[in-house]
Amino acid sequence: MVLDYPLIWGFLIAVAIFIYVVLDGFDLGIGILYPTTKDDEERTLMMNTVAPVWDGNETWLILGGGGLFAVFPLAYSVIMPALYMPIIMMLIGLIFRGVAFEYRFKASAERRYIWDFSFFAGSVLAALSQGIALGALIEGITVEDRAYAGGWFDWLSPFSIATGLALISGYALLGSTWLIMKLEGKPQQHFRRVARPCALILLGFIVLVSVWMPFIDPDAMKLYFTAPFIYYTVPVPVLVAALAFVIWQGINNPISHARAFVSTLLLFLVTYIGLGISIYPDVVPHRFSIWEAAAPDSSLKFLLVGAVVLIPLILAYTAYSYWVFRGKVRSGEGYH
């Protein structure tokens, strides 16, 4: 049987990136929301909701980067130099927020604000850079032969800034709805209040970026409104509106705990699929398709054999870890 290995891998990488976005999305969201409370106890609670799992969540980012290197080396070697500055900013951001998980509890009480700020600023920087990278990719990058041929500030544009801010608000909504699910009592109330503006801002950005997209990429416009894609494009706004309604209810209804978070995940999924449709079949938008950028089948096959066995296994023990740390997070837990 002849399998289309580049297509399978394109799908798998897309899935890995999506898992990263939603998992690290709520981690980063929590960092982004750190300034919404001054209460040290509450901040400790917020961090403890993700402390056991953040490292696993971030590993999906390594799979995204490492996977791109492995199966689409041409795409990896064109995209990374093109997005040099946003990638470096993201890495620096991830350092500042990553070390805060431990440092915060090692610092003396009067120094703790430094690592609270590091957690916040690192999360914002990482989210912003990821959004900017996405926007810059959609806009297209300059390529000659097999290499990036643009300058080192090509990524900066009004559109990429907009997608950067959009992602910050998206992560903030994921973070606040996660906290509604994982906390109880007063802190939960607090994040119900915080989640509302996050939801409204995110919806605003979704509308803005959706309207902007066709101007950036006329092809997408054509694509959206011709068969067979029109069958996908028409339901997307309807789904987004429906999910927005459910999220809103979940935030406000005091007996809902998980609903807002789960429907926010679905909202991410719907917009991600919409994005995927408009980029497909390219891996470097407007430039290299997944088949052009793919490594030879011998590479793809070799890694696929492992992935087929290992990814379900990873999902299983990741789920186990979430199961171990299920339920509401209360004060006084954690090893610190």
Added chain:
Amino acid sequence: MDSLAVDLARFQFAFTVSFHIIFPAFSIGLASYLAVLEGMWLWTGKDVYIRLFKFWLKIFAVAFGMGVVSGIVLTYQFGTNWSVFSDKTGPVLGPVIGYEVLTAFFLEAGFLGIMLFGLNRVGKHLHFMATLIVAFGTALSAFWILSVNSWMQTPVGFSMNEAGQFIPEDWWEIIFNPSFPYRLVHMLLAAYLTTAFVIGAVGAYHLLKDYANRGAQIMFSMALWLILFVTPIQMFAGDLHGLNTLEHQPAKIAAMEGHFENQAPAPLILFGWPDMEKGETLYKIEVPYLSSIILTHTLDGEVPGLKSFPREDWPNATIVFISFRVMVGIGFLMLLVALWSVYERYRDNLYDAKGLQRAVLIMGPSGFVAVLAGWITTEVGRQPFTVYGLLRTADSVSPVDAPAVATSLAVFIIVYFAVFGVGVFYILRAMGQSPDVGEGPEEGIPTRTAGITPVQALQNQSGGENDGS
């Protein structure tokens, strides 16, 4: 690419990878040590082991966190700064790194949370499993990444396509390339030795303050046992690794030895200054025949000199020569410590041997220095290639403007020193706290609920009497 951009990119990679390797070198060894401590606790039921476990777990958490965040930088830096290298080697190296992520990184990260926070939730035995899995994951990660590095040193099992990419032909050959087994063993042993010296130094520090500190005694003794057995094995492994390098990368050996001319018999240059301009080693102190004996195991075997290779293929002999001597010199000092410990043990004076304890304390960071020196030797010795003999470093670099690289390099330097400097400070402070004070009941008291520390125990920590609760 202009040479400034290449140099900046090289310096940035050298800087970030050097900083990074410090953390895994420590966490590979420490994860195994934690597994041993927890295993001892479960086996003997003595609380001193769980106390030591918790003592080192806090340190492990900080070191591991720094390793994670500094490691992500590397995953992306292949692409940001070495995009041509990535495009060409991706089909071969990418899947091997992919296996590292799928088999090792997820495993470590997935069970780290349970290891750090889960003792009360999953119980002792499942928690021990988690610790074992994390320890296994750290070693497995070393397996894959050293395979990747070794392939860059001794590339085999590939063909080339018209785009100039390396195309995998035989995965077994690629993964188990000729230098890989030697490099893997050498690095894993180095990680264990490095960790043993850190643990020994912390033990020594507390023993110097109080020789009856039970936790410190155990640490000190365990570390020295490991040092005693592993140091000679490491020297033997290093020797085999050197012979392997002579076979596959003779120019690197020539640089390590400071030989510019082919010689038979070849003397061993103990000290000197290889001058790349003049093409000779200045101020040298030699031992006749010894280089031939070490490298060829005969009295008058021929040892290659750099001049038998094209000038443009020379690695920087000055750096390689010095870094190699630093590594080997530390190795001999470690052996000295190992022998000294045997003497003090024989005299039954290990816990009160102030001289030995001071020596181990001073040698605490020596493993890190040796690891860095060793990596500098092998990586600078691979130059001027990224894939040895096939892809030049100057042809591997990204088309990124020099100012961009200069900016990122400056940011990395500032952030790494600030952020990781603080982390090291927190680690040192945690090490400075006595492993015997504070948490946990005294030895001999059966453990009640796993990991939960009864407050009453704090009150009789010095007396060691059963609090009866």
